Structure formats: structure tokens, C-alpha cells
Amino acid sequence: MTTFESIAPTLERQAIELPSWAFGNSGTRFKVFGTPGTPRTAEEKIADAARVHEYTGLAPSVALHIPWDEVDDFGALRSYAEGLGVALGTVNSNTFQDDAYKFGSLAHSDAAVRRKAIDHHLRCLDIMRETGSRDLKIWLADGTNYPGQDSLRQRQDHLAESLAEIYAGLDPEQRLVLEYKFFEPAFYHTDVPDWGTSYAQVSALGDQALTCLDTGHHAPGTNIEFIVMQLLRLGKLGSFDFNSRFYADDDLIVGAADPFQLFRILFEVVDGGGLDVGSPVQFMLDQCHNVEDKIPGQIRSVLNVQEMTARALLVDRPALDAARASHDVLGANAVLMDAFYTDVRPALADWRESRGLPRDPMAAYLASGTPERLAAERVGGKQLSWT
Numbered sequence: 501m502t503t504f505e506s507i508a509p510t511l512e513r514q515a516i517e518l519p520s521w522a523f524g525n526s527g528t529r530f531k532v533f534g535t536p537g538t539p540r541t542a543e544e545k546i547a548d549a550a551r552v553h554e555y556t557g558l559a560p561s562v563a564l565h566i567p568w569d570e571v572d573d574f575g576a577l578r579s580y581a582e583g584l585g586v587a588l589g590t591v592n593s594n595t596f597q598d599d600a601y602k603f604g605s606l607a608h609s610d611a612a613v614r615r616k617a618i619d620h621h622l623r624c625l626d627i628m629r630e631t632g633s634r635d636l637k638i639w640l641a642d643g644t645n646y647p648g649q650d651s652l653r654q655r656q657d658h659l660a661e662s663l664a665e666i667y668a669g670l671d672p673e674q675r676l677v678l679e680y681k682f683f684e685p686a687f688y689h690t691d692v693p694d695w696g697t698s699y700a701q702v703s704a705l706g707d708q709a710l711t712c713l714d715t716g717h718h719a720p721g722t723n724i725e726f727i728v729m730q731l732l733r734l735g736k737l738g739s740f741d742f743n744s745r746f747y748a749d750d751d752l753i754v755g756a757a758d759p760f761q762l763f764r765i766l767f768e769v770v771d772g773g774g775l776d777v778g779s780p781v782q783f784m785l786d787q788c789h790n791v792e793d794k795i796p797g798q799i800r801s802v803l804n805v806q807e808m809t810a811r812a813l814l815v816d817r818p819a820l821d822a823a824r825a826s827h828d829v830l831g832a833n834a835v836l837m838d839a840f841y842t843d844v845r846p847a848l849a850d851w852r853e854s855r856g857l858p859r860d861p862m863a864a865y866l867a868s869g870t871p872e873r874l875a876a877e878r879v880g881g882k883q884l885s886w887t
């Protein structure tokens with residue numbers, strides 16, 4: 501039997517990066533609803549991320565998005581964040597909002613558009629030097645809507661060339677992580693639709709290029725934990741964008757739609773060394789809170805990841821290995837399910853308290869008066885939205 505005490509050191513070093521855009525208003529193409537207390541500046545988004553860390557001890561860094569988090573002085577933004585106890589993390593590039601990118605960016609057929617998109621990424625690398633960020637995360641909206649619209653092959657070659665130029669601009673400690681997504685906003689094909697394409701592209705670049713796996717970016721029914729295992733096995737799992745989905749890229753709270761899937765993913769992470777000291781895997785959230793409050797939404801999210809990580813770590817390895825060795829199919833399955841059905845919440849509450857954190861971070865935050873204070877203070881100015 502695996503004890504909670506034995507898994508506590510691993511839980512202690514768990515770090516989940518928060519996306520700055522989760523604190524802004526977001527919605528669907530039908531309506532973006534506002535929420536009282538929504539940040540109006542990059543600083544206010546970072547302050548909200550720091551609150552999530554203060555109550556949970558789980559979120560020591562916040563990912564930026566350029567240009568959504570554009571400021572005059574990124575060094576000052578870094579000092580501001582560090583003063584609040586958080587670091588600036590992954591820089592996310594954006595080549596999907598300018599008119600110039602109507603037909604793509606790094607994979608565009610026109611060299612002038614590719615130039616503009618490459619330069620944007622090189623500027624992101626400069627920003628990372630000021631913010632102290634390690635990772636440049638690239639998600640591309642590139643693709644086509646109709647068969648025949650453009651050459652699939654040529655676009656892939658253009659993408660490879662563009663990425664090579666960006667990669668050449670990395671400092672030794674910087675990394676490029678390439679995210680894949682099987683559809684949307686392009687519907688016939690996307691230029692980085694799957695882990696295989698991301699893997700092929702980053703492998704051609706070198707050791708500092710890895711794949712980002714967004715849990716919402718697969719066709720329904722995909723065995724995501726298999727992909728996790730394979731990328732870990734190949735040494736190319738750079739980061740996760742955690743969220744959950746019922747239908748497509750829903751960006752809902754991680755672990756909300758399918759906690760068992762999150763457990764299975766984290767079991768493969770544990771098995772593949774993804775939580776070991778020095779692991780290359782960066783754990784991030786990529787979520788939007790359209791109707792729920794944003795800070796509580798992020799608190800719920802990191803706690804969901806922590807709870808499911810604890811369950812994955814509690815799997816009785818000797819018992820599992822023995823069942824597997826004797827081809828005890830149902831026995832092996834039962835070992836996994838026993839861990840999944842373990843309610844770790846009381847043990848986590850005790851453990852949090854022993855580390856000076858609230859037993860129940862959600863209740864503590866809601867009772868703190870902060871939500872009401874932020875709603876009263878953040879009047880005037882323009883509430884930030886996802887786009």
C-alpha cells in the first residue's frame with residue numbers, strides 16, 4: 501500500500517502555471533459576459549494569479565500572451581510579479597488576430613506574411629529575456645477550410661523553415677514548445693493537427709524544441725494518455741495545456757468533465773517520470789471562465805489537478821506490477837481503480853494546514869472579502885477580454 505506521507509514530497513514540488521487570459525472575460529461567438537472585479541491591466545491579471553497561489557501554494561507562475569499582455573516595460577512587470585510571489589512563465593505568441601494572417605502565419609504561402617509572423621516570435625524571445633521566461637509556446641491557427649485551397653505539402657515545408665528561423669533565435673536555456681490542434685479555426689485541415697506532426701517538426705529542430713499537449717485538442721474518444729506516454733518515452737513532452745471538454749475545444753475547468761481521464765493522464769505522467777525532479781514537463785492551464793468567477797475557477801482547477809495527481813501517485817506499484825506479471829487482467833485494473841476511487845481530500849486538507857495553507861482554499865478565498873473588494877475597486881477602465 502502506498503501511503504500519503506510517501507507521496508507528499510512529490511506533491512510539494514507540484515507547480516501549475518496559470519494563463520493570464522483565464523482572468524479576463526471570455527465567452528463564445530454569441531456573447532462575452534462581464535464579471536465584477538475583472539482585471540483591467542496585465543498587472544491586475546498577475547495579481548489575481550498571485551491570489552490563486554497564495555491560497556493553494558500550487559501556482560507559482562503565470563503565462564503571458566503577446567500582445568494581450570503587452571506592456572511598456574516587461575522588466576518592471578517581472579519585478580511586480582516577483583513582488584507578489586509569482587514568476588512570469590511561458591510566453592504565448594499570437595499570430596491569429598491580424599488581418600494579415602487570414603490565410604495563415606508561419607505556414608502562409610506568402611513570404612512577407614511568414615516574415616511578419618517570424619518577427620513576432622523573435623520579439624517574443626526578446627520579451628522572454630526581460631521576463632525571465634524559459635518557454636515560447638506556439639499555437640497556430642494556420643490551416644485551410646476547403647480541399648484544394650492550398651498545398652498541404654508546401655505549407656508544411658514553409659512551417660518547417662519558419663520554425664527553424666525562430667529556433668535559431670533561442671538562447672541556450674530557452675525552449676520552443678509547439679502545440680497541436682486537430683481543427684478550429686480552420687476546419688478542413690490545420691497545419692499542426694496532431695502530436696505526430698508536432699513531433700516531426702520539433703524533432704527536426706533540435707533538443708530545445710518540444711511538443712505541447714492541450715487536453716482539449718483531440719478528436720472525441722482519443723486515448724490521450726497513450727500520447728502522453730509516447731511523448732514522454734520520446735523525451736518530447738514539453739508542456740501540458742490542461743482543460744476539459746465535452747465536445748470540442750471547450751476550455752472548461754480541468755478535471756470537471758472527465759476526472760477519470762485526468763487520472764489516467766496523470767498516471768502515465770507519473771509512470772513516465774514527468775513528475776520527477778528535473779522533468780522537462782511544464783504543467784499549465786489553458787482555460788476560459790465564461791460564466792463562473794475566474795479566481796475561484798482557477799482555484800478549483802489547480803485543486804483538481806492536485807487531487808488527481810495524489811490519486812495517481814497512490815497507485816500501489818508492487819501490487820500493479822505483480823498483477824501485470826501474472827496477467828491478472830482484472831486484478832491490475834482493480835489496483836488502478838482503487839487509487840482512482842480514493843478520496844484524498846481529507847489528507848490533502850490536513851497536509852495543507854501543516855504547511856500553513858488554508859485547509860479549504862476555495863472557502864478561505866470566498867470568505868476573505870477579496871471578491872467584494874475587487875468588484876468595488878475595479879470600476880472604470882476597460883475590463884480585459886480573451887481577445
Ligand code: AOS
Pocket residue numbers: 521565592639679681714741749786
Ligand atoms: C488554442 O486553441 C490553444 O489552446 C492555445 O493554447 C491558445 O493559444 C490559448 O488558448 C490562448 O491563445
Ligand code: ZN
Pocket residue numbers: 639679714741786
Ligand atoms: Zn492550448
Ligand code: ZN
Pocket residue numbers: 681714716717749786
Ligand atoms: Zn485550445
